[in-house]
Every structure is written in structure tokens, then in C-alpha cells.
Amino acid sequence: MTKEIETTKNWLEKIVVGLNLCPFARQPFSTGRVRYVVYEGTDIVQLAILMIQEAQYL
Template sequence: MNESQVVSASRQWVEEVVVGYNLCPFAKRELVKNRVRFVVSEAENEDELLQALQSELQRLEDEPDVETTLLIHPGVLQDF
């Protein structure tokens, strides 16, 4: 899958499962407002993933129009 397909599949999962089953009462509102950032990490190990997480946390601090980030990491934590 390319990055666009990964983001699309992840967004669909959030819409169908998280919003569909009302697992997070705020998710639908933020999706509709396009305030959820979907980002695919190219991290290949846990240290790189931690750096990506730190970058996304900083982005949330710097960009108040982004409510949350879904950090997608297809190359790390495969056994989780």
C-alpha cells in the first residue's frame, strides 16, 4: 500500500469503528471539521518512531487548528 492508501484505510477504520461504535464521542466532530491529522511514519525502529511522535506532539502545540494526530506506523511495533 502506498501512503495515500494507508491514510485512506486508517481514516475509514476511524469512521467505521471509532465513530461508528461511538468509542470516542468527540471523534466525529473533529473528523467533520477536518481537525484530525493522519500521518504515516517512515520509522523503521522504535527510536525513529519516538522521534516522529515527538514531532507530532510539537506540531499539536504549534498548530492549534489541529485537534489530534493519528500517527500511523506500518514499519514498527508489528507484534503489538
């Protein structure tokens, strides 16, 4: 697990789920259904493509 994903998971657990900021987040988070992707490139077009692909995955 990358540091970025670990940090994001911690933020989701402590802030989003822990403070109940999004009542819909608890169930997918606690059942491991949240998908994490790290983009390490620098190309803005490739980043946009990745974001569109991830949105379609939803």
C-alpha cells in the same frame, strides 16, 4: 492519499466515530481536523522523534 491513511480514515469513520467509541472524535473527524502522518523509515529513533513532534502538535 496513501493507502495507510485511507485505511485509517475508514477505520475512524466506521469504528471509532460510527460506533461512538470516543464521543470526542466525531466533531474533529467530520470537520477535517484530524492529522494523518505516515512514517516510511526504519530508524526507531527517528520514529520516536516524529511521535514526539506529533504529540507536541496536539
